[in-house]
Amino acid sequence: MNHLNVQFKKGVLELCVLVLIDGKDQYGYELAQNISEKIQVAEGTLYPLLRRLTKEGYLSTYLGESTEGPPRKYYSITEKGELYMKALIAEWQQFSKAVDQFIKEGVGHGEE
Amino acid sequence: MVKNEFFHRLERLLKEIPAKDRKEILSDFEEHFTIGFNEGKTEEEIIQELGDPETISEEVLADYYATNPKSPHPVTGITRSILAAIGLLFFNLIVILGPLLGILSAYIAFCGVSVGFVFSPLLSIPIGIDSGFEPFLFAFFSSLVLCGIGVLLGIAMIYVSKFLWYALVSYLRFNINVIVGRNRS
Known part of the structure; x- marks a missing residue:
């Protein structure tokens, strides 16, 4: 994912973060692991993203006890975040469908 | 790392x-x-x-x-400077100007007194011409005392002026810093 435009990557990451947190409240470290399993990303950049989403009211935070070590900062999605995520998903699906289409036509055309 | x-x-x-x-x-x-x-x-x-x-x-x-688009950084620097300048202007007019004029006039008065005292022996000459030798001697020696005081006062005023100059320059520098927006950490 290194060649894709930085802004593009940021937008997609934002969507991934919202979807993952919508699935299950999680703390920063957990989220970073879940994302970096599948997408190559500097985990440190997720924290600014989480802060921004929290500031914009899409996420809220609370402290959750942990069995080992100090309490952890959990992120959960807000109603506003839920709406925003749905809008992003719709946009993403339309976008990726179109991109897939272009790729299929382009690559297919080249092979003929 | x-x-x-x-x-x-x-x-x-x-x-x-x-x-x-x-x-x-x-x-x-x-x-x-x-x-x-x-x-x-x-x-x-x-x-x-x-x-x-x-x-x-x-x-x-x-x-x-x-x-945080309202960050106090380069973009809004000019507005900030103008506001700071206006604020300082009023502050200086209302709070600083009075005491400053008072101190300056006291300073000038003391300088004048010092110069007057130093040259006071000269006054004994017209007294001598008017009233003879003995009043001249009396006036001359008593004015010498004044002359001494005047010299001491003059030396003191040199220190005072150095201090006043330093204070004034620092205060002006402070004003400029506030307007330009330096010294913010």
Whole structure:
């Protein structure tokens, strides 16, 4: 994912973060692991993203006890975040469908 | 790079954002390290995953300035300077001007007295011409005392003027700094 435009990557990451947190409240470290399993990303950049989403009211935070070590900062999605995520998903699906289409036509055309 | 260095660099790179935000960001990373250690990772592994402080700080600053457009930075510098200048103008007119004029006139008066005392022996000459030798001697020697006082006062005034000049220059410099917006950490 290194060649894709930085802004593009940021937008997609934002969507991934919202979807993952919508699935299950999680703390920063957990989220970073879940994302970096599948997408190559500097985990440190997720924290600014989480802060921004929290500031914009899409996420809220609370402290959750942990069995080992100090309490952890959990992120959960807000109603506003839920709406925003749905809008992003719709946009993403339309976008990726179109991109897939272009790729299929382009690559297919080249092979003929 | 180890954890301490990571934090050190990150903190330095983030020094332009408010201390409260900076502390929160650093504590997020602190938590990340703690959990990573608990999972048996080394400092190097965790830093490797996080990415370098430069990348992280770029992200933080970009987000910070995107969500805080009212930041007191270059864009609004001119407005800020004008407001500061107007504020200072009123402050100077109302609070500083009166005492300053008082001090300056006292200073000038003392200088005048000092000069007058130093040259007071000259006055004994017209007294001598008018009233003869003995009054001249009396006036001459008593005015010598005044002359001595005048010299001492003059020396004192030299120190006072140095001090006043220094205070005035520092105050003007302070004014300029406030208007230009330097000295903000």
